[in-house]
Amino acid sequence: MAQKYLNFTVSESEGEQSLPILDGTLGPSAVDVQPLYNKHGLFTFDPGFRATASTKSAITFIDGDAGILLHRGYPIEELAEHSHFTEVAYLLMFGELPDAAELAKFEASLNMHNLLHEQVLSFYRGFRRDAHPMAVMVGVVGALSAFYHDVMDIQNPADRVHAAIRLIAKMPMIAAASYTYSIGRPQRYPLGKLDYSSNFLQMMFGRPTDEYQVDPVLGRAFDVILMLHADHEQNASTSTVRMAASSGANPFACIAAGIASLWGPAHGGANEAVLKMLTEIGSVENIPRAIARAKDKNDSYRLMGFGHRVYRNFDPRSRVIQAQAKKVLAHIGKDDPLLEVAVRLEEIALKDDYFVERKLYPNVDFYSGILLRAMGFPTNMFTAVFALGRTAGWVSHWLELQQESHGIDRPRQLYVGKTLRHYPTAPVRRTASK
Secondary structure, three states, X not given: OOOEEEEEEOOOOOXXXXXXXXXXXXXXXXXXXXXXXXXXXXXXXXXXXXXXXOOOOOOEEEEOOOOEEEEOOEEHHHHHHHXXXXXXXXXXXXXXXXXXXXXXXXXXXXXXXXXXXHHHHHHHHHOOOOOOHHHHHHHHHHHOHHHHHHXXXXXXXXXXXXXXXXXXXXXXXXXXXXXXHHOOXXXXXXXXXXXXXXXXXXXXXXXXOOOOOOOHHHHHHHHHHHHHOXXXXXXXXXXXXXXXXXXXXXXXXXXXXXXXXXXXXXXXXXXXXXXXXXXXXXXXXXXXXXXXXXXXXXXXXXOOOEOOOOOXXXXXXXXXXXXXXXXXXXXXXXXXXXXXXXXXXXXXHHHOXXXXXXXXXXXXXXXXXXXXXXXXXXXXXXXHHHHHHHHHHHHHHHHHHOOOOOXXXXXXXXXOOOOOOOOOOOOOOOOOOO
């Protein structure tokens, strides 16, 4: 196929110039803007990187207009129905679904590395009991680099995979311990007979003195939650991981940086914000007032969990998690007033022209908070669960970036500060500010 170009004019004296157009396998093409600075001394200006492809990646594809999410080409709906989290993690890391032997070997590796060093567990005592689990996870994951630096050469492909497996394997115990420490309960250890998701649930909710039976319906629902959060292209936390990795930082530091980015209320903390909003609404009778406020252009209030930065259609993950939420609620027979508020709010909003015209559909955060609450998770653990699932995507992007050769990421800026000025050489009388 012949190379395509975007033609443009910088000035009359220079005449018409051109930039190469690069094609991917799916989605919009990209203009290679690198010659703009080298040849013309120009930067591109794209606040928030809304129209910038910062890298090439073969892991995840999103079509926001059509509501499509593919992992290595597989639709998220099909993976959620037929697959399970460790198989999806393998797919993200290595590019293909594993056969039975490959999956067994991968899961055996996860089981081999799912324990935390006892010294790492002692670190938890350095945090206040009321510390947010994400604060604990940032610190503990970063500290892992002090334990494995001598057996990790990021120039060695085998060592890189080993480090990635360690991170996926240890994250359930790291997250569960951040909760059990906060309530003063001794931490349970993972059990070799349980799958990845069930192991987390027994470490999270089980008492060390009792045998804990994982409800298979809840175990499957949690596994689906992890799959739905495993990767989502170049979002804020994944981009943070990749930027840290571009400097050659070790994978534990990179993932700790990703956790810190995920913690923000506009990213991983969005489902916490949804539950806070539902609590403020309080009852079905207050929904019309909340919707009126959201539609008032003079009111800063907005409905959390509706709309998405990328999707201009239904978030495909939201349909899957909505079905899981209904299944879990029917299974446990739980009566929660906030769940009634959420269901009714969704019904009203989807029939309101204001939301329909603006394509403000419920997203995955709207339903994940409801489901996690029904399963017994405290609100401050919602983002920690997100981090648990997203670790598979983060390490996959970290592995992929090691194959690139463009060097350290270094965005530029449009400077709008003072022009050159010189420090005064004559004595200047300065008075202290009052």
